[in-house]
Amino acid sequence: MSSFDQLIAFERETQALGQIAGRLGWDQETMMPRGAAPQRGEEMAALEGVLHARRSDPRVAEWLESAEATDEAGAAQLREIRRSYERAVKVPGDLASTIARVTSEAQGKWAEARANEDVTAFLPVLKEVVALKRQEGQALAAGGNLYDAMVADYEQGTTSAEIAEIFDAMRPELVDLRARVLEKPLPQGLTGRYSDAAQMELARRIAVAFGYNLAHGRLDKAVHPFSSGSGLDVRITTRTNESDPFNCIYSTIHEVGHAAYEQNVDKAHLLTALGRGVSMGVHESQSRIYENQIGRSRAFTGWLFRQMVESFGDIGVATEEAFYAAVNRVQNGYIRTESDELQYNLHIMLRFDLERALMLGDLQVEDLETAWNDRFLADFGYAVDKPSHGCLQDVHWSVGLFGYFPTYSLGNVYAGCLNEALRRDVPKLDAQLAEGDTSAATGWLRDNLQQFGGLREPKETITHAAGRTPDHKPLMSYLNAKFSDIYGL
Template sequence: MSAYDELMEYQRDTEALGQVAGRLHWDMETVMPKGAGDQRSDELAAMEHVLHARKTEPRIGDWLAAIDEASLDEVGRANLRHIRRSYERTRRLPVKLAAEIARTTSRSHAVWAQARAEDDFAAFAPMLKEVVRLKREEGAALADGGDPYDALMDDYEPGATAADLEAMFGALRPRLVALREKVLGKPMPRGLEGTYDDDAQMELTRRIAATFGYDFSRGRVDKAVHPFSSGSGDDVRITTRTNPLDPFNCIFSTIHETGHASYEQGIDPAYRLTPLGQGVSMGVHESQSRIYENQLGRGRAFCGHLHGMMTESFGDLGMDPEAFYAAVNRVQNGYIRTESDEVQYNLHIFLRFDLERQLIAGTLDVDDLEEAWNARFLADFGYPVEKASDGVLQDVHWSLGLIGYFPTYSLGNVYAGCLNEALRGAVPDLDDQLARGDTSGATGWLRENLQRHGGLYEPREVVTRACGAAPSEGPLLDYLEAKFAGIYGL
């Protein structure tokens, strides 16, 4: 075999082991016995040892040196780009540190879940201190003299920098705040009333996932505290959660995760178990979950169809389709990021982005984090946080060491705004299709123009190719202003 063939054969096993490690995390979040936490921590640490050793195997350097890149096609060059990046990055990270991060974050997750249930940040703070200490070490090792936060963020959005995102978020904030003030100055549409059976919600949400193209022969829907999507290729799983007083929580969490899962299921099968066989970044991933959830799922056209589906499942909802559309898109005060309306969602992200940058820089201590969160929330939203589960403990990310992940949510919203503009130009009868419950025009366009490429292109490049222009915040802001002006009569 050629050096390239040998490298790709080796890489296939590394990718497969990475999928196994991901399945351990899925199990931990869904069905793992509560008492298995410590053992699972050791199992994940052992997997990290194996993966780190494979990713830093000296033969990778020899293969990379031996390959004539000019002889490769576009796919081959993209594979080398990913492998070289992983090889150079992983070699900077000591294996002992990598394993300790895996072990600690596994244990930290269990402590966070208990502390969240008890609204007790002090119970989680010692564990979070350890996570932050380890992530600071990781950032410093990976940065090699550069910005540690940028180095951590590179895991989720290769090529992005905090400075660039700070500028983008600064451009988003004024129009978002102005829109929020106008909307909150108007009467709020009424919401759903009554209770909605959990089992009926799960049955409906599986139907909705199928409506958006989720392939159940290669996936499943389960419950978790924090909804997520896991896996790629032929095993892509999603989770959701139910609330008997708020079925929208379950429905739109599921549509959101279906966007993530559809991206993974839509990647060219030829890339399976190669570096190209997964979504290229979390920002691009989030563009898929957000456009499925918001521009498609919360749009007037699909809401009319969803009104009929919910009536079939739960009986008379007490409102017509237009009132239902307004209820789905209510803008209201709230603490929880995942339940936030489109107008305010990014403001929740900006808060987290700023705080975690301070944690990594060492300008904010974990002991002061809850107070800093509450003060920032009050300044940004105008009302106080009353309990930790509505504030600093609401998200799972920091317990898992996912520092640098949060800004990709807002970046994904920006990408989604651009993709929505291009999609509607390409599929002029899109709303007629969605009103019939036919999402194939939208999902097919996204699959063809973005999802199938997997990791073939860099994040901004794949969005630019799909949209015909470089991504910017303008389309998202224009979409939000037009949508909510229509709902609220602005």
């Protein structure tokens, strides 16, 4: 075997082990007995130790030195394996294993603290996670910007300064549009109760309508919706609220966007470094365009209205147009995942600034709740009423995902560019969406972006699909046009 072939064979086994680690994480969120958390932490730490040893194996460096690629995919494989290796050798193996163990345990402690509205119970383990992630960040940064090194884990090729520049450009427009919308009467919302079973049945129908292949996936419930896996086994979760079926519906569509990306990567890349989404920002572009530009469009909500009436009977709104307005209501709220498109990015900007301050040492864990509450009041104009609506609402920090949050808004920016191109290339899209047929939209995304997996760098992936260098202008044009129309601005 050539050096290239040996490297790819070794990488394939590493990727398979990574999938097993992901399945353990899925099980912990969905099926695992609560009392198993300490043992699961040890299991995750042991597996992470094996993975770290493989990713930093000296043979990888030797193979990379002599391996020669014969095509674009081979060159991309070497690029991604080299990036993984260079990262792995900077982080001590015992630190990687400790982070895996502590974050696995912290996840359960976060869920319990959230349920009990008890920030104090969560702070000790969060402090431990933050300290460990700072150590990791310092190792990765090698004297550079610690937080930039963390962002690179999720959106390679983008710095926190670039993100801040985008956010600073968007924030004034978002605040102004939000203020004008909130001056208008609030559209009628849904009324009644919606059984968990009926919501889950509808969620499965919607998932299939968006192209999710249940022969290679499954839909379960979790505290915090997520997608897990790649290739032939891609699983999603959602959650239900008997007074708010939109929570379940749009969480499902969002996670289907992630899952469809993974399911649609060219099978030639299965269990390779190219066999999954290239970055979290690009990943989020898929979940957000599925959820928002497609799922919350006037055309698709007309079909969804008929499905809702069929499933639940009287839902409190009588027409498709009133339902469209209900889906896109802009109102005060605390929860990022339940936020409307207009206010969502303000939630992300808050988290971006706080987690960057935590990592750089400008904010201490003991002061996080106060800092969160103060910033929320300043940005949204009303006070946080309980911790599960504040700094305990998201799972991310408990599992060490620092640098992840800004990719949500980058995903929105990317989705704006993709939607502009999609609408240009598929001019009759709305007529199909009105019948619940998303195939033209999802097929365009599959052919222009999803099938390539990690073949190209993130910004290049979007540029290739959208035909333009990504920036925030298409997103802001879309938001201004949509909400000006709904609210008569």
